Amino acid sequence: MKVSYQWLQEYLDLPEKPADLAERIARISVDINDVYSPSDGLTKLVVGHVDSIKPHPDSDHLTLCQVNIGTADDVQIVCGAPNIAAAKNVIVALPGARIGNNIKIKRSKMRGELSEGMICALQEIGFGEQIAPKAYEEGIWFLPAEATPGEPVFPYLGMDDTIIDTDVTPNRGDMFSMLGNVNDIAAFYGLTSKFKPLLVQESADQQTADLVSVQIDDKKIAPTYKMRVISDVQIKDSPLWLQIRLWNAGIRPINNVVDVTNYILLKYGQPLHSFDYDKLPAKNIGVRFAQQDEPFVTLDENKRDLSSDDVVVTAGDHPVALAGTMGGLETAISNQTTSVALESAIFDPVLIRKQARRHDLHSESSSRFERGINPETSEIALNEAAQLIAQLGTGKVATGIVTGSQKPATPIEISLTLARINHVLGTELSAVEVQDIFERLAFKCINNDDTFLVSVPARRWDISIEADLLEEIARIYGYDKIPSTLPAQTSNIGGLSQQQKWVRASRHVLEGLGLNQAISYSLTTVTEAQQFEIKRHATPMELDYPMSQDHVATRMSLISGLLTDLAYNTARKQVDVSLYEQGRIFVPVGKNKRPQEQEHIAGAITGQFSAKTWHHEAQMADFYLIKGIVAQYLANMAVKNAVSYVASNERSEMHPGRTANIFVGETLVGYVGQIHPQTAKQYKIGATYVFELNLDKIMAEPKKPRHYQMISKYPTITRDIALLVDENITNESILDVINDKGGAYLTDVTLFDVYEGSHLPAHKKSLAYTLTYQDKEGTLVEEKVNQAFDKVIKQLMDKLNVEVR
Amino acid sequence: MGLKDKLDQLRQQGLTEVKASSDLNKINDIRVKMLGKKGPITEVLRGMRELSAEERPKIGQFANEVRDDLTNAIEAKRSELEQAKINAQLEHEKLDVTLPGNTVPQGQPHVIQQIIDQLVDLFIGMGYEVAIGDEVEEDHYNFEMLNLPKDHPARDMQDTFYVTPEILMRTQTSPMQARMLEQHDFTKGPLKMVSPGKVYRRDTDDATHSHQFHQVEGMVIGKHITMADLKGTLEVVAQELFGDELDVRLRPSYFPFTEPSVEADITCFNCHGRGCAICKQTGWIEVLGAGMTHPNVLKMASVDPEVYGGFAFGLGPDRFAMLKYGVEDIRDFYQNDVRFLTQFNQKG
Numbered sequence A: 001m002k003v004s005y006q007w008l009q010e011y012l013d014l015p016e017k018p019a020d021l022a023e024r025i026a027r028i029s030v031d032i033n034d035v036y037s038p039s040d041g042l043t044k045l046v047v048g049h050v051d052s053i054k055p056h057p058d059s060d061h062l063t064l065c066q067v068n069i070g071t072a073d074d075v076q077i078v079c080g081a082p083n084i085a086a087a088k089n090v091i092v093a094l095p096g097a098r099i100g101n102n103i104k105i106k107r108s109k110m111r112g113e114l115s116e117g118m119i120c121a122l123q124e125i126g127f128g129e130q131i132a133p134k135a136y137e138e139g140i141w142f143l144p145a146e147a148t149p150g151e152p153v154f155p156y157l158g159m160d161d162t163i164i165d166t167d168v169t170p171n172r173g174d175m176f177s178m179l180g181n182v183n184d185i186a187a188f189y190g191l192t193s194k195f196k197p198l199l200v201q202e203s204a205d206q207q208t209a210d211l212v213s214v215q216i217d218d219k220k221i222a223p224t225y226k227m228r229v230i231s232d233v234q235i236k237d238s239p240l241w242l243q244i245r246l247w248n249a250g251i252r253p254i255n256n257v258v259d260v261t262n263y264i265l266l267k268y269g270q271p272l273h274s275f276d277y278d279k280l281p282a283k284n285i286g287v288r289f290a291q292q293d294e295p296f297v298t299l300d301e302n303k304r305d306l307s308s309d310d311v312v313v314t315a316g317d318h319p320v321a322l323a324g325t326m327g328g329l330e331t332a333i334s335n336q337t338t339s340v341a342l343e344s345a346i347f348d349p350v351l352i353r354k355q356a357r358r359h360d361l362h363s364e365s366s367s368r369f370e371r372g373i374n375p376e377t378s379e380i381a382l383n384e385a386a387q388l389i390a391q392l393g394t395g396k397v398a399t400g401i402v403t404g405s406q407k408p409a410t411p412i413e414i415s416l417t418l419a420r421i422n423h424v425l426g427t428e429l430s431a432v433e434v435q436d437i438f439e440r441l442a443f444k445c446i447n448n449d450d451t452f453l454v455s456v457p458a459r460r461w462d463i464s465i466e467a468d469l470l471e472e473i474a475r476i477y478g479y480d481k482i483p484s485t486l487p488a489q490t491s492n493i494g495g496l497s498q499q500q501k502w503v504r505a506s507r508h509v510l511e512g513l514g515l516n517q518a519i520s521y522s523l524t525t526v527t528e529a530q531q532f533e534i535k536r537h538a539t540p541m542e543l544d545y546p547m548s549q550d551h552v553a554t555r556m557s558l559i560s561g562l563l564t565d566l567a568y569n570t571a572r573k574q575v576d577v578s579l580y581e582q583g584r585i586f587v588p589v590g591k592n593k594r595p596q597e598q599e600h601i602a603g604a605i606t607g608q609f610s611a612k613t614w615h616h617e618a619q620m621a622d623f624y625l626i627k628g629i630v631a632q633y634l635a636n637m638a639v640k641n642a643v644s645y646v647a648s649n650e651r652s653e654m655h656p657g658r659t660a661n662i663f664v665g666e667t668l669v670g671y672v673g674q675i676h677p678q679t680a681k682q683y684k685i686g687a688t689y690v691f692e693l694n695l696d697k698i699m700a701e702p703k704k705p706r707h708y709q710m711i712s713k714y715p716t717i718t719r720d721i722a723l724l725v726d727e728n729i730t731n732e733s734i735l736d737v738i739n740d741k742g743g744a745y746l747t748d749v750t751l752f753d754v755y756e757g758s759h760l761p762a763h764k765k766s767l768a769y770t771l772t773y774q775d776k777e778g779t780l781v782e783e784k785v786n787q788a789f790d791k792v793i794k795q796l797m798d799k800l801n802v803e804v805r
Numbered sequence B: 001m002g003l004k005d006k007l008d009q010l011r012q013q014g015l016t017e018v019k020a021s022s023d024l025n026k027i028n029d030i031r032v033k034m035l036g037k038k039g040p041i042t043e044v045l046r047g048m049r050e051l052s053a054e055e056r057p058k059i060g061q062f063a064n065e066v067r068d069d070l071t072n073a074i075e076a077k078r079s080e081l082e083q084a085k086i087n088a089q090l091e092h093e094k095l096d097v098t099l100p101g102n103t104v105p106q107g108q109p110h111v112i113q114q115i116i117d118q119l120v121d122l123f124i125g126m127g128y129e130v131a132i133g134d135e136v137e138e139d140h141y142n143f144e145m146l147n148l149p150k151d152h153p154a155r156d157m158q159d160t161f162y163v164t165p166e167i168l169m170r171t172q173t174s175p176m177q178a179r180m181l182e183q184h185d186f187t188k189g190p191l192k193m194v195s196p197g198k199v200y201r202r203d204t205d206d207a208t209h210s211h212q213f214h215q216v217e218g219m220v221i222g223k224h225i226t227m228a229d230l231k232g233t234l235e236v237v238a239q240e241l242f243g244d245e246l247d248v249r250l251r252p253s254y255f256p257f258t259e260p261s262v263e264a265d266i267t268c269f270n271c272h273g274r275g276c277a278i279c280k281q282t283g284w285i286e287v288l289g290a291g292m293t294h295p296n297v298l299k300m301a302s303v304d305p306e307v308y309g310g311f312a313f314g315l316g317p318d319r320f321a322m323l324k325y326g327v328e329d330i331r332d333f334y335q336n337d338v339r340f341l342t343q344f345n346q347k348g
């Protein structure tokens, strides 16, 4: 809410300047969006009295004005406004002035005529188009006749005020009014408020009850509904003081009736609605839900089809307003209005909130109804509004209020103890200090042996339980004064769980191996969500009402997100990228059930893994690079069961000849390989190598014991062997034979060469291994090694038909 | 010429030759020639038989001196020449040390991960356990158990991705408050937990909005947990992340699951409170929301609010990263431009 400092000063003797007051409001009441003066950035704007005007000799729309700006001689100003007139006070921007949009005014010649400044419209001195009164949209603004030429214009327009723009939290609806602000500020400064309502003077000739009747059938949707009627009203512009109050609060002045309702809304936080009494189709008022598709034309001339959740005010069952949200066009106040039916009501906050959302009609009124209305002031506000309308429109207020419903304004009683206060807040407040806080808040408080019985007035409808009172004490006492401690008497050890340690270690390992951590979007397209799954599932979980077509379903693999990242990089000429991601994937388990969330880890490498330099060659991403990374990672995860890689062609997104499923023991934990060239093309990326692992599965695997293996002091003996084999014989099948038949002393087999090429017979390849033998208990003799080696060779020849080269 | 003079002459001759020699082979030749079994010194010593018994030891001693002098001179020269040879070799091996070293691939943790880990480690140090929650939640835990019934206005502040009327993408990490409260065995002491993770809002992505971002939730519930403890904890967090010379300001706020609720601001680290564009001229930067756990939240999780109480807080690592590193577009975190990711490589 845009709170005027000058308006506050009418009610409180403020001890601090606006900026300091704002800081205090932020610390004690509600957040501050901004503190500003309407005159910020404006200079040299003075009152000018137009002594005479004559047409510009060279223009049919410009006027030459002789203007008294408080100096001995008049100055000539050329003015283009159609409403310029002599004997009026106007806003003059002198040469050197700064006006709105940081425009600087210079002495100039306009079509040959000297212009010593500019006569300004409100829009030219910082007023928003939506706030400057509509009547002056096309022209300049006239200052009051009593304004003194040469004086700054700001005080006349309320522009010397300071506005404290507060950001009201949903619970503090009371701070949406001057009254609420005055109460809170009085509480924290310990001031006495001079706030008082204007009393109504009723006309004896008319009884309101003879003019209207109100029947509220459903008191839940309109807990309070009251009406007054003011007759013989003349519709005209409001006095300047009232217009200033409104425009400084960001509300456009319209006429003396509408302006009064808005003024009361600001002062009390009580939205009012004014109907043209004579246009009401009937004089019996009600409130009901709309019928489905019931048509209604609102003030803004929009024809709306209402829903059965909308609430309407009716006259003779005919809708005349969308309750608390916007009035109807038919019964709106116009220049011809002479009688005003004035509504002061409280509507159900939830219904109004939903209605405003549904129709996209958020207004000063609806935002107040949504947060709740003070039932203490519904009638006071109605009386004051009626009186003001009568005063400003020379009308008369009929006697009596017609009440359809009345929400009780009874205080709530809450008791709390001094011990409890200090226990929760960590303070050492005394009973006197607590008592003082409640007195400042003007809450009745009885202290009985350090138990406080607090009576919370209805104007603070946000307070209903002990914790709410603790907040009042804490904020009025001051959060600054609450001590800073850390929780004591807790013996929690804390720390990461074993699973969390493994997840963190997984990230560290992959970073150490050269992959950068990516965090991609979990929500993706349906197509991408079901790509690259380790195990095929049905369709992914989809959002009911997505925001964008790119993010509609939860991912079932991490790789598609990483490929989207690679595509983003590739489009920006970053073609050498190595990424990994650790995060959740979502496996649907049935309708109306939460999906199973699996912790996964995945990697993707494209281009050069390590760039070529003056000193070494580039290392290009390839299958064996990424497999090596996966193997090292799995070694670090120390799974007990054997890791095996089995060629797999079942994933259509993957290269059918360059993909391996990864098993730990019998369990499929993931896969590694090259993405299918067509998939790469779809993603607009180069050749890319990926892996995806189900971390949950890996973490569930039994671990190798953390044992130290003694390093044998006895020497090793090695034998190299090169085998010529059919091209379809795999490394794994050879290793199986060697490991199986290698004998007790074989400790290691390392492949050191693979050759396929023109020097070999067709469909043959050569694989070369180093076999390492060691007796951990003694020195191994050559003879034993030779025996073991010969045996392996024989087995290889028998089983795999190898030729030793 | 006496033997002594002969020896003296040999010494002079040998020393002169050693001094004049400039390569290791020559030095070796001199050693063999002068000190060998057939060398002149040996020859001279053979003549000692003819000396008197009285003179023999004197000459013998002198001969040994000459031999030692020559040996030392030869060794000194050899060492000198060897050193020179090594120096020449090293001179030859000289590198341009300003040429760049090899590129050794090293991956970097994501900047948001770094902030999460920094916070998590801070809390672990204070005895917190870490709880990781699911990203797809029930409306029940995401809202209702947090004192946000179906028609609560605060639900409008969080546009939600619903899957069904009861299942949604969590809008906050706060459901872990309710889940941990339900699980925790309070007979074993207070609950102290921190829960980082992804959250989702139905927002259009732009420079300051993202439909996916992160939160770190924290909660401490016990018999003696105070608002002063909350204040102290928040100060520790703010100072850990942004430096300990900054002030922390608490001000009232509103969250349905805490009462009192506060927002914590720190002095703007950019302008130190004078006011600048980062802090929108206020001198303060909002860093987190917190409060004393609402009794309804405890009650709904079957924890007696008369006996137990405490605080909860939530903070946003994305926002922290933006503030701390001056990242201007939140989408940078999720597009994973490698030039972005590799920047955050400072360790420790």
Ligand SMILES: [Zn+2]
Pocket: B268, B269, B270, B271, B272, B273, B274, B275, B276, B277, B278, B279, B280, B281, B283, B284
């Ligand atoms: Zn700043």
